[in-house]
Amino acid sequence: MTTSTAALSSGNLAVVTGAAGGIGLAAARAFHAQGLRVCLVDLAGEALDRAAAELGDGATACPCDVADAAQVAALANRVAADHGPVSVLMNNAGIGAGGDVFARGDVWRQVIGVNLFGVLNGVQSFVPAMIAHDAPALVINTGSKQGITQPPGNTAYNVSKSGVKALTEGLAHTLREQTGDRVTAHLLIPGYTFTGMTARGATDKPDGAWTGEEVVDRMLAGVAAGDFYILCQDNETTLEQDRRRIRWAADDVAENRPALSRWHPDWADHFAAHMAE
Template identity: 55%
Template sequence: MSFSDLLPDSTAVITGGASGIGLAAARRLLQRGLRVCIADRDAARLAAAEASLRQAAPRPEVMTAEVDVSRPEALLTLEEQVRARFGGTDLLMNNAGIQPGSALFGPAERWAEVIGVNLWGVIHGTQAFAPGMVARGRPGLIINTGSKQGITTPPGDPAYNVSKAGVKAFSEALAHELRQDPACRITAHLLIPGFVFTPLTAQGRAVKPDAAWTPEQTVDFMLPRLEAGDFYILCPDNDVPRELDEMRILWAAGDVVENRPALSRWHPDHAAAFQAFVQQGRGRS
């Protein structure tokens, strides 16, 4: 399924839609003629986002909902509300995410919060919306926002890494499940952003770092990849090209195949070998 297969009266639901990538996606989808519901747990940010979206298209159809995606009943209610307002959902973007920081032996409450939003939010959203999307028989897309940290799992923020690794595994299982039904017209996709300047990553900065992409650049990269039917949408940024991402991912997988120490990229006995591996890859490109 590609983006152009969506019917003219299609509806998109975007969690974490009041800022960052979610808001940029909402704006682009409105410009393409979709009806859009943005869900977020920040009421003030939702109100500001709605006002900005109403300027994004000549006659935008916009719905907002204050939702905590870590609560399954909240997503079930949202699905009912969207169905009542627009007749159903055709594009679901499970995008809500947080990154407050974590430590391996840090408070359990912090781990529960991160995993509750980043992983359970994707699971709850999919379980609430996907059955109805499939049953409608219309073409549609489910896009889950992952992270490179869920693939290469660098040291420093283990709760976030675990949550995003779970999103990857869940999205892969979802894609497989959907394609088992020959009548199903819904496809799953995993968005893997690079460094994007959003409220999540700003960390007090008011000016975008040169290395970062804007949310709009990320969405403008994503849409053609959806058009092509890609499952893994691996985004570069102004600092890391795709070739370097590929080498980092291959090295991480090689830890298992070669039986190297865990996270050997950051292990003093393997750091030089990793750098040589990257250079070899660049030499072939």
């Protein structure tokens, strides 16, 4: 058993943000099914109460706005007092609304506040105690392929998820320096997933999308394998396509190509050839 999978042992405690629906709820269900106690963190409301009631014994609804550092710090203190040490922290809460560079400043602040500072608040409030507890523990932060390949149209979201990637990479290094492999960090990188955030009012899952449960299955397999980058596919994108798109994005810098050359008309044929190789 690896230290990461040891953290997932029955009886341990998991804290999941954004747990009222989507990937967060799927993760809470999976952890609970493995015998973990689960604190489901989300904004107060029926969805959160319903999610905790569905899981039943061992599940606790914890209303909190993750963008508010004081609320998250208070939550961490409350969880420690009421439930004991945290073995699994999944910073998953996120919103998809945003816009391009010229979107309103308040929209940008909301997206960055939830998607990036929500993760930072979770890390800073919970992880020091996980380190001090001297037991196996793991942190999973939910990123996005958009934080790597930067498709145009929702720059605010891309920036927030780019920040999550950099934050989690830095966290992994710090944890390795301080704990060896006892406390580990992992970056979950979902593909096209059918959730409340992506559904936009639709009730039927598109054929191309994965479910939240499929993402969580991939996540757990990645944790068990010791992966840092847990790259998820979907039903319309293969692993090889993902790899080629990621390499192309990195080569924009290495080859000094125009920004986002994948979508630049002068580079369309070059990108098509790259994908066809």
